[in-house]
Amino acid sequence: MLFSEILGQEYIKSHLTKSATSGRIPHAQLFVGPEGSGTLAMAIAYSQFILCNNLNAENEGGTESCNLKFQSISHPDLHFIYPTVTTEDVKSKPKSLDFIGEWRQFISENPYGSLFDWYQLLGVQNKQGEIRVEDAQEILKSLSLKSYEGGYKIMIIWMAEKMNISASNKLLKLLEEPTDKTMFILISENEEDIIQTIRSRCQVLHFNALPEKVIAEALISYKNIEPRTASKLAHQAQGNYNKALQLLQENSEDHFFEKHFVDWVRAAFRAKGNAAAIQDLITWSEHIAGLGRETQKKFLHYCIDMFRQALLLNYQTTSLVYMEPKIEKFKLENFAPFVNGTNIHEIFKELSDAMYHIERNGNAKIILTDLSIKLTRLIHKK
Numbered sequence: 424m425l426f427s428e429i430l431g432q433e434y435i436k437s438h439l440t441k442s443a444t445s446g447r448i449p450h451a452q453l454f455v456g457p458e459g460s461g462t463l464a465m466a467i468a469y470s471q472f473i474l475c476n477n478l479n480a481e482n483e484g485g486t487e488s489c490n491l492k493f494q495s496i497s498h499p500d501l502h503f504i505y506p507t508v509t510t511e512d513v514k515s516k517p518k519s520l521d522f523i524g525e526w527r528q529f530i531s532e533n534p535y536g537s538l539f540d541w542y543q544l545l546g547v548q549n550k551q552g553e554i555r556v557e558d559a560q561e562i563l564k565s566l567s568l569k570s571y572e573g574g575y576k577i578m579i580i581w582m583a584e585k586m587n588i589s590a591s592n593k594l595l596k597l598l599e600e601p602t603d604k605t606m607f608i609l610i611s612e613n614e615e616d617i618i619q620t621i622r623s624r625c626q627v628l629h630f631n632a633l634p635e636k637v638i639a640e641a642l643i644s645y646k647n648i649e650p651r652t653a654s655k656l657a658h659q660a661q662g663n664y665n666k667a668l669q670l671l672q673e674n675s676e677d678h679f680f681e682k683h684f685v686d687w688v689r690a691a692f693r694a695k696g697n698a699a700a701i702q703d704l705i706t707w708s709e710h711i712a713g714l715g716r717e718t719q720k721k722f723l724h725y726c727i728d729m730f731r732q733a734l735l736l737n738y739q740t741t742s743l744v745y746m747e748p749k750i751e752k753f754k755l756e757n758f759a760p761f762v763n764g765t766n767i768h769e770i771f772k773e774l775s776d777a778m779y780h781i782e783r784n785g786n787a788k789i790i791l792t793d794l795s796i797k798l799t800r801l802i803h804k805k
Contacts, residue, residue: 687798
């Protein structure tokens with residue numbers, strides 16, 4: 424993967440290539456950045472730069488056979504760890520190595536893909552992914568062997584915040600006593616969820632969300648989008664290149680979530696003083712409860728964003744509003760007056776609580792029905 428193919432993040436590219444060229448390579452680094460900022464793509468390009476002895480701040484000019492292996496993400500000294508779940512083929516104790524084929528497909532299709540996209544590819548259904556102690560044992564096994572090509576052995580741990588306690592403790596021991604010419608790159612969207620003892624042993628690099636201009640130029644260059652549409656999509660993506668790519672698709676998750684959100688608030692409006700309409704909310708809750716926990720959490724995040732947008736519109740800060748609902752007869756400006764300072768805190772609290780309970784394997788149907796009835800009251804609060 425070429426550094427020139429990675430969008431933006433020029434300072435980080437320069438820092439990584441200069442430090443590698445001068446031989447100052449930390450044994451553990453933590454890349455922290457929001458979804459769609461290019462943390463995984465940067466980690467792979469950086470690994471290629473080190474393993475292939477490339478020159479001039481680009482992945483060219485080094486060992487040609489090594490660069491070829493990176494095109495198919497199959498270099499023997501590059502190892503990956505990522506969240507997994509049990510599936511039809513792997514019925515117990517899943518580990519990253521069991522899904523290496525799917526992982527290579529995921530990276531080749533979109534190195535900016537999100538954790539939700541990865542779970543969709545695995546078909547998680549009602550399960551929640553995590554990095555287990557079996558993966559930590561696999562790290563120990565892989566790094567105890569000598570490198571195939573005599574250089575570094577690199578371990579990329581994607582979504583490191585998904586490590587469970589057992590895996591975190593085992594990794595901590597490896598970080599405290601690293602073997603020679605071993606390098607760890609941890610990637611995270613939320614560094615606070617990684618235990619402090621691991622964070623303190625890593626050199627942290629923070630990635631910013633991508634500027635609108637960079638996303639728009641990428642859409643024009645790589646996807647042949649006309650400039651006006653590209654600028655509009657870049658604004659809606661809010662620094663997330665993966666979201667910009669999804670917005671190009673007619674059946675993207677945002678369109679799917681938008682429909683369910685509109686159905687939900689319409690049912691909540693009708694339910695005020697109308698006992699018969701409560702059945703619509705129960706039916707809605709049953710439907711969302713059947714989508715799987717990761718989809719439910721993603722949907723509740725979407726709802727929080729939608730309520731925030733409505734509040735900003737209500738308070739006349741239109742320059743900060745980027746969502747444009749496409750559902751027929753639903754206009755954000757008509758919905759906005761119902762979201763205000765008296766109810767927004769409670770709405771956010773209820774949505775956050777619902778996410779918390781779903782994450783801890785609560786009964787989704789009961790949680791969502793309770794949330795819906797509370798929303799009926801809150802949305803009419805003046």
